[in-house]
Amino acid sequence: DAMVIQNPRYQVTQFGKPVTLSCSQTLNHNVMYWYQQKSSQAPKLLFHYYDKDFNNEADTPDNFQSRRPNTSFCFLDIRSPGLGDAAMYLCATSKGAGSVSEQFFGPGTRLTVL
Amino acid sequence: KNEVEQSPQNLTAQEGEFITINCSYSVGISALHWLQQHPGGGIVSLFMLSSGKKKHGRLIATINIQEKHSSLHITASHPRDSAVYICAVRGSGGSNYKLTFGKGTLLTVNP
Numbered sequence: 001d002a003m004v005i006q007n008p009r010y011q012v013t014q015f016g017k018p019v020t021l022s023c024s025q026t027l028n029h030n031v032m033y034w035y036q037q038k039s040s041q042a043p044k045l046l047f048h049y050y051d052k053d054f055n056n057e058a059d060t061p062d063n064f065q066s067r068r069p070n071t072s073f074c075f076l077d078i079r080s081p082g083l084g085d086a087a088m089y090l091c092a093t094s095k096g097a098g099s100v101s102e103q104f105f106g107p108g109t110r111l112t113v114l
Numbered sequence: 115k116n117e118v119e120q121s122p123q124n125l126t127a128q129e130g131e132f133i134t135i136n137c138s139y140s141v142g143i144s145a146l147h148w149l150q151q152h153p154g155g156g157i158v159s160l161f162m163l164s165s166g167k168k169k170h171g172r173l174i175a176t177i178n179i180q181e182k183h184s185s186l187h188i189t190a191s192h193p194r195d196s197a198v199y200i201c202a203v204r205g206s207g208g209s210n211y212k213l214t215f216g217k218g219t220l221l222t223v224n225p
Contacts, residue, residue: 105158
């Protein structure tokens, strides 16, 4: 009955080697979010999609890109991972962006950069 | 000063104890979330509140909009409740898609 699925759960990549993280949802929600959570820190919103509309946070580095080919899937691309990009990456969804829209989180992908 | 403050930062309890975690916020909000995160794990949404009180099993969440304060209570705590509990608020107006997170409360329940 998984609702927000993230693959892989653990990803190891080399410094500078592009990596793609995947998120899918069975909730048919309009909004999908990507968060970065570093150790012992609060999650930080990178960007979100409202349907096909992409919304980038002002302080998200250009190294991070996202694609949403359809309602169910959203991808996070890290073009040239640095050591500082090692973190847990969380995907979340919500039906809308209004006050009644609860966010549902996936289990996360833990990224290690060697 | 963080917009969302949680207390305590760390809490150790014995199995069976009643637990309270507090959250105060300084901005106007449209909703407040309580989230649970086990060490190294993903986030589970426990509650979303905009007023009053909600109960789910042994968990109770309350919010006082006037005082900008919310509490999460756990009755009859159990070692499996050990986790980080995070308060997050959703802004009002144009930024109401964003969650602002507290730093979390690490709860350890000993058998």
